[in-house]
Structures are given as C-alpha cells and as structure tokens.
Amino acid sequence: MPPTLHPVVARVTERIAGRSAARRADYLARIADAGRGNERDGRVRPARTALGCANLAHGFAACAPADKLALRGADAPNIAIVTAYNDMLSAHQPLKDYPDLLKRAIGQAGGTAQVAGGVPAMCDGVTQGRAGMELSLFSRDVVAMATAVALAHDMFDGVLLLGVCDKIVPGLVIGALAFGHLPAILVPAGPMASGLPNAQKAKVRKLFAEGKATREELLEAEAASYHSPGTCTFYGTANSNQLLMEVMGLHLPGASFVPPGTALREALTLEAGRRITELTALGGSYTPVGELLDERAFVNGVVALLATGGSTNHTLHLVAMAAAAGIELTWDDFDELSAVTPLLTRLYPNGGADVNHFHAAGGTGFLIGELLEAGLLHADARTVGGKTLDDYRVTPELGEEGELVWRPAPRDSADTSVLRPVADPFDTHGGLRTVSGNLGRAVVKVSAVDPAHRAVQAPARVFASQQELQEAFRAGELDGDVVVVVRHQGPRANGMPELHKLTPPLSVLQDRGHKVALVTDGRMSGASGSVLAAIHLSPEAAAGGPLARVRDGDLIRLDADEGVLQVLVPEEELAAREPAAAPGEQVGTGRELFAAFRRAVGPAERGAAVFTS
Incomplete structure (x- = not known):
C-alpha cells in the first residue's frame, strides 16, 4: 500500500482542483463530446469513418496498399506522428528514423501510422544573445498551433509526439491537449555522451568575459561540451522536460535518459509504437491525454521539478500546459510545494554533474521511488506505461533475448554526490x-x-x-x-x-x-x-x-x-x-511576424501564452 500523501501536497492539490473546477469540467465535457463523436451503431469507430469519401481518399492517397485497405475499414487504429525532427538540433537529429521504427511497431500491433505533420524546433543555444531569441518563447505556442493543424484532419486515434527541447515539448503537449480525447505518448531521443566537464566550461566562460581567454579557446570548450547527436547533457529546460514528462506519465517508464543510437533506445521507441495502439479507444486501455493530465499529474510535475532543481522556464510552461487542460496552476502552488520538497540532485548548473551521471546513479526510477515513499507524489496518477505512477519505480533493460524488460529500480543511489535519498537530501527545500x-x-x-x-x-x-x-x-x-x-x-x-x-x-x-x-x-x-x-x-x-x-x-x-x-x-x-x-516595434529576423503575439500574450504568472491572458 502506498504511503500516505504528504498533507501539503494533498492541500495544494485540493486547492488547485477547487479553483479549477468549472474550467476543468468544461474541458472534460468538451473532450468527452469529441470522443463520443466517434461512437456510431453502438460501437466506437475511428474518427476517419465519419469523413466523406473524397476526404478519406485524400487522407490515404499516398499510403501503401495494405495501409489503404486498413484505413478504409473501421477496426485498425491510425496513429498520428507529429515530429520536431531537424538535423541542426543535436537533440532532434536522432528522430530522423523514428517514424519508420514506429510504423513498424504499430503495424505489428495491428494499426497504421502516418506522419501527420512537423513542428518547428529552434535551438536556444544557437540563438542566445541574438535577435532570434526573441522568437523562442513564442515558438512554444507556434508548436502548439502546428500540432493542432496536424491533428485537425480527423484521421487519427492516437498521437506520438516526437520532441525534446525547451519550448517544443510544452508546445506539443498544449497542442495534444486541444485533442484531449486522443491518447498521446511523448517519444524522447536521449542525451549525448558527457563531454567537457561543466565546471571547466563555466571557468572558460568566466575567463572569456574578463578578457582572459580568446574566442578560439572559448569555442574549443563549447565544442567539447556540445559534440554529438543527443540532448545537451546539462540540466536545463530540455532535460527538465524529459524528467517531467516521465513523472507526469507521458513517457514510458525509464525512457528519459537512455542514450540515442543504442539497442535499448530503439526498443523503447518500438514499445511506444506498440503501446499507443493499446491506449486508443479501439484498444483495451483507453487513456485520453486530457484525462491523464489532471491535477495530480501537474502537482507531480512541480514536485519533480523542485526535487531536481530543474529549469525555471517551467514556472511558465507547467502553468501554460495546465491551462490547456482547464487547470489553474499558480506560482503560489510552486512556492508552497517547494517548502516541503527536498532537493535530491546536484546537476549543472546546480552542481557539477550532468544527466548521464544522474542516470547512472539511479535515475528517474530511484527518484520516483524516493518521492513516492515520502508521500510527495500522487502514486495513483495515471500513466501511459502502466496503471499508475507507482509502476514507474523501474529501470528499462534488454533481456537475454534482446527483449525490453523493466527491473525494479535500485534502492540505493550509486553516487550520493549526484543523487540522494529523501532521508539525506542536499537541501530540505526545493530551491x-x-x-x-x-x-x-x-x-x-x-x-x-x-x-x-x-x-x-x-x-x-x-x-x-x-x-x-x-x-x-x-x-x-x-x-x-x-x-x-x-x-x-x-x-x-x-x-x-x-x-x-x-x-x-x-x-x-x-x-x-x-x-x-x-x-x-x-x-x-x-x-x-x-x-x-x-x-x-x-x-x-x-x-x-x-x-x-x-x-x-x-x-x-x-x-x-x-x-x-x-x-x-x-x-x-x-x-x-x-x-x-x-x-519600438521589433523588425528583422522574423520578429515583425510576431507583433500580434506580443500584443496578445498574457503575463508570466499565467504562462506567458497567447492563448490565455
């Protein structure tokens, strides 16, 4: 039996539910209506069966003959793949081959899949200090809109969201929540191998700021830090995204920090394709993303952010994602939860280690287990990978036959300079x-x-x-x-x-x-x-x-x-x-195209979104 929920976590969750009751009820009613729109002749049918013949023919015109046959029928789920792939971003370059892998797994599970659309994925690391950085936060809302455009064809029964970095993951989630009657799984790519230690990189940056290091010396240090496909390894917004998606139940358990280009990463990707078919209304475990992401999920996300010293950008993104689900999350909620959440990690910029060190020390499985035992997470929150978050105290591995298996997560940290138990935290406050x-x-x-x-x-x-x-x-x-x-x-x-x-x-x-x-x-x-x-x-x-x-x-x-x-x-x-x-009005580097966004955007406390003011 799970431990008793911490009274502050319970109180904050109840307060969020109370203030959100009307908006949340309206949202759930809306997505329920959208789901019921697929019920005809006493059974659930794919949304595409309501399309006119010309509409449907356009929708499967480019498909292989076997997929065309399946899409003409009413028994096979069709899965949308929405991808942020590009080969400039190291974090997204591994996504290139994902659609083919996912289509294979979905086909073996009796479904079909189509790449429904792509979303923009800009790199804050490239645009830091440049005019392009003024488009960065707004790109989250553009990603949300692009996701909605991709899903607006009424061809799909579920969605796989392929994205990793800063504004992209929150944007994908906001867009998916607009189609909250569909199940959704986030499919990550994993971090690059550790490069130049973060302390050395920071030292060179300071020397350069003082004029004591040359540009070539700085570039050499940066290139040694960011050096290969995969997510940048420091614990900024991109890796905070990954951790939060897992704790909020949108990743398969243990999927966040498995490196790209490995057999285990491929197995997890294939499993995401198989699993999404089960989560559709045509499968045996229907799990609409709009129902999964409830008050418990968002409180779990905040606690995980605090326990790991994650990115402050999530004081915007979690608020905006919650609003998309009809939930009002506030900075006061973060503050109250922070007072009772221990800091369990030391990851750069809050320490010298990176996410690979965190993963090796016990990773998300250990972290989730510790927070659950302390009553700081809702163990009964729903997930895409199992019945509840309580099932996420595990670590993925390859079995003797190369199959994906989940083993119980370690009960002890392998490196307490990086990851600690609740009984011996780095700080008693979430920071x-x-x-x-x-x-x-x-x-x-x-x-x-x-x-x-x-x-x-x-x-x-x-x-x-x-x-x-x-x-x-x-x-x-x-x-x-x-x-x-x-x-x-x-x-x-x-x-x-x-x-x-x-x-x-x-x-x-x-x-x-x-x-x-x-x-x-x-x-x-x-x-x-x-x-x-x-x-x-x-x-x-x-x-x-x-x-x-x-x-x-x-x-x-x-x-x-x-x-x-x-x-x-x-x-x-x-x-x-x-x-x-x-x-004055910003022009150049595309900034003039976002003038309407600057006029419509809401305050930071409400997520700095153009959808809510």
Whole structure:
C-alpha cells in the first residue's frame, strides 16, 4: 500500500482542483463530446469513418496498399506522428528514423501510422544573445498551433509526439491537449555522451568575459561540451522536460535518459509504437491525454521539478500546459510545494554533474521511488506505461533475448554526490521561491545560490538589454555592490528572451567579493546559477509594471529567504516618475511576424501564452 500523501501536497492539490473546477469540467465535457463523436451503431469507430469519401481518399492517397485497405475499414487504429525532427538540433537529429521504427511497431500491433505533420524546433543555444531569441518563447505556442493543424484532419486515434527541447515539448503537449480525447505518448531521443566537464566550461566562460581567454579557446570548450547527436547533457529546460514528462506519465517508464543510437533506445521507441495502439479507444486501455493530465499529474510535475532543481522556464510552461487542460496552476502552488520538497540532485548548473551521471546513479526510477515513499507524489496518477505512477519505480533493460524488460529500480543511489535519498537530501527545500513587493512578483531559483548570497540590498544599475550590461562590465563600471536591473525583456516587450549572457559577468562580480543580484522581467532558464536572480517579474515593464520607474542608484532589497522584492523609494515618488519607454516595434529576423503575439500574450504568472491572458 502506498504511503500516505504528504498533507501539503494533498492541500495544494485540493486547492488547485477547487479553483479549477468549472474550467476543468468544461474541458472534460468538451473532450468527452469529441470522443463520443466517434461512437456510431453502438460501437466506437475511428474518427476517419465519419469523413466523406473524397476526404478519406485524400487522407490515404499516398499510403501503401495494405495501409489503404486498413484505413478504409473501421477496426485498425491510425496513429498520428507529429515530429520536431531537424538535423541542426543535436537533440532532434536522432528522430530522423523514428517514424519508420514506429510504423513498424504499430503495424505489428495491428494499426497504421502516418506522419501527420512537423513542428518547428529552434535551438536556444544557437540563438542566445541574438535577435532570434526573441522568437523562442513564442515558438512554444507556434508548436502548439502546428500540432493542432496536424491533428485537425480527423484521421487519427492516437498521437506520438516526437520532441525534446525547451519550448517544443510544452508546445506539443498544449497542442495534444486541444485533442484531449486522443491518447498521446511523448517519444524522447536521449542525451549525448558527457563531454567537457561543466565546471571547466563555466571557468572558460568566466575567463572569456574578463578578457582572459580568446574566442578560439572559448569555442574549443563549447565544442567539447556540445559534440554529438543527443540532448545537451546539462540540466536545463530540455532535460527538465524529459524528467517531467516521465513523472507526469507521458513517457514510458525509464525512457528519459537512455542514450540515442543504442539497442535499448530503439526498443523503447518500438514499445511506444506498440503501446499507443493499446491506449486508443479501439484498444483495451483507453487513456485520453486530457484525462491523464489532471491535477495530480501537474502537482507531480512541480514536485519533480523542485526535487531536481530543474529549469525555471517551467514556472511558465507547467502553468501554460495546465491551462490547456482547464487547470489553474499558480506560482503560489510552486512556492508552497517547494517548502516541503527536498532537493535530491546536484546537476549543472546546480552542481557539477550532468544527466548521464544522474542516470547512472539511479535515475528517474530511484527518484520516483524516493518521492513516492515520502508521500510527495500522487502514486495513483495515471500513466501511459502502466496503471499508475507507482509502476514507474523501474529501470528499462534488454533481456537475454534482446527483449525490453523493466527491473525494479535500485534502492540505493550509486553516487550520493549526484543523487540522494529523501532521508539525506542536499537541501530540505526545493530551491524555488516567489518574491513580492512594490516591484511586483518574481521567481527566484536558490538551489545553486549560497545561503550567504540569498539576500542583497544594493544600489540599482538599470539596463535595457544584456548587451548594455556587458558593455558596462567591460568598461569597469560595475565594480561594486549592485542590483542589476534588466527591463523591457518580458513577453509583451520583446518575447521574453533568455538572458544567459548575463551569467558570466555577474558571476565574476560576485567572485570578486561584491554583493550582486539581478532583477528582470526576462528569463534565465536553468542557467541563473550562483547569482541571486529575481526573474519573470510580473507585471513586466512594458505592461505598466513598476520596474519601468526604477532609476540608477535606487536601493533595491531582494531577499529570497523572506520572499521580499522592494525598491526603497517612497510610494508617492515612485508613482510620480515617468516610466521608461518600451522598445519600438521589433523588425528583422522574423520578429515583425510576431507583433500580434506580443500584443496578445498574457503575463508570466499565467504562462506567458497567447492563448490565455
């Protein structure tokens, strides 16, 4: 019998369910109606059987004869494959051969499959500090729309979602939830082999920021870190995606961090194809994704994020995905769960290890087992791979005949410098906190911040871009205690780019012994690191937020332990100031195409989505 659910986890889940009741009921009714639309003559029939003859003929015109015959009938499930494949992104390059593998497995299981569509997959690593990064967050919503376009043909009984990286996985999930009566499985690709140790890479970046390393030396270090097909191995948003999808029940158990190009990865991919046929309304285990992703699943996702020190981007993405399922998830929920969730991993940027080390130490099976035993996860949450999450305390392996088998996960960590049990955590707190005050509300990730640096009060230095800050740093203008303010970086201003270029100079200033903090309405992803940073500030400057009225020299107090973010300026004076002008309309690198998104996007607290305001 599973342990008793932790009272805080139970209370937060109940609160989410209560505030979401009306919207969730409307959503479930809508997807139930969509599912019932396939019931005719007293039995469930594929959606394609309701198409007109010309419609259906268009739908199978390019298929092989055997598939055409199956698609004309009413007994075989047809599975949509929606893929983010491209061969520029290392994480997505392994997906090239997946459709053929999946079609083979689905065919052997008595179904058919078609590549229903592709979705864009941009790389934040390539666009960091570039104009293209201003399209990055909005690409999540474009992926959601593209997924919906792919599924809108009414040809499908289930969907396999092929994607890995930052905005792509949340976008695929949001798009699939619009067709929540269909079952869905996320099919991952796995991480590349470990390259240059993260501590060495970070050291070279700092040296380059100080002018003590050449561009060639920096490029050599970066190329040694990102060197082959597979996901980048640090624990940023891409690998946070993988972990969350498994704990939320959308991956097969243990699938997240098996390397690409291995027999075990191929076996897991084939099993995803076979399993999706069972989850359709024509199979024996009908599991609509809109029902699977309930309040329990999202609470499990938040807890897993906190327990591993995952990417702060998920304070946006989990909120947006939940909204797509009719569930209202808030930053207060993250904050309350963080207070009772122990930090069980040390993964870069919150440590020196990477996801391969995590996987070798016990991985997701060990982590899930520990959190379940502590009552911090809903053991009865539904999954695509088994009856409940309780079945995910396992590790996939190849048996003696090369078949896929799941063994019980290890009960002990193989490396407690990377992965620890609940009884001996790295920290008793999940490391994600909400701060608030007269500047608004923001998120702070403290899992890599030394306790001595978690409260800073210092004069503000205000910038309109990370490039301005870099110039001031190189000019020696920041050699002292400082709270750096980088504003007009929110979704309405410029699409809310990640500001990774801030990390090296701010880290250097802190290493010199200065008190340093960052306040921004932009994003830092999983890379905010050891410097205290209040990010995702809401309301943003471009939407009338008080950050637009801060001036150089204003004292700012940021205290993550006390949850305080305050500019120490009299209220009347602050209100009387003329707000700094927002940037003009962005053009070039496709940014002009997203003007409507910038006008429609909601605040960071609501997921920074164009679908919810």
